[in-house]
Amino acid sequence: MPAADHRTAEALDRARVAAARVTDPEMPMLTLVDLGVLRDVAIEDGRVVTTITPTYSGCPAMATMRDDLQRELQDAGFEGAEVRVSLTPAWTSDWITEEGRKALKGAGISPPGQAPRRTGPVALTLMPTKRALTCTLCGSANVKLSSEFGPTACKAMYQCLDCLEPFQHVKEI
Structure with a gap:
């Protein structure tokens, strides 16, 4: 060379x-x-x-x-x-690396699931997005959406109904 x-x-x-x-x-x-x-x-x-x-x-x-x-x-x-x-x-949120997903979880922020696959127009819905996620503290899937809008536009707020811990979730995009 x-x-x-x-x-x-x-x-x-x-x-x-x-x-x-x-x-x-x-x-x-x-x-x-x-x-x-x-x-x-x-x-x-x-x-x-x-x-x-x-x-x-x-x-x-x-x-x-x-x-x-x-x-x-x-x-x-x-x-x-x-x-x-x-x-x-x-x-797309699928570009977040495995290391990044671990870092989010370690910081108490729920990492995104797989981004939705879309072909054609995106339908407008006024209902909250259904997501499969677990509490970042206790791991329970018994969670509820508190707000579709968190401290940043790319996050939603959830609360665990078992341990009552509030937590952020990075939205799937």
Whole structure:
């Protein structure tokens, strides 16, 4: 491998390690890799270019994710690193890694189940979404929805009817 290619490969590895340290501002137990938001780290024309995808259109955390990613890369020596936002393919909660799901559960947040499979238009329903989940404290499936809207738009609030513990659930998208 020529020296220039070796340096590029080393720089790419360092950039990937730096990008992998960035956490989600709303769920700091997750890195952007764990969340499945960090889509790509590449070197184009001698500079680092990363690509992230929002968890949903209008996610208020995207600006912070972008800024944190750019700052982490700059601190790692990658001046002028670019962060691109890609809307396609759309993010799905299925992209959360197993490590990410364990981290959520360890923090007392119920991880999402499998995202719904859709073909064609999405029907509008005004009823709460039925989800199969268990209490993050005692493991009971005897839970009830408290609010479809939690502390962030991507979470719902539940309460265990056995131990009475309230808990958050990351919605399936």
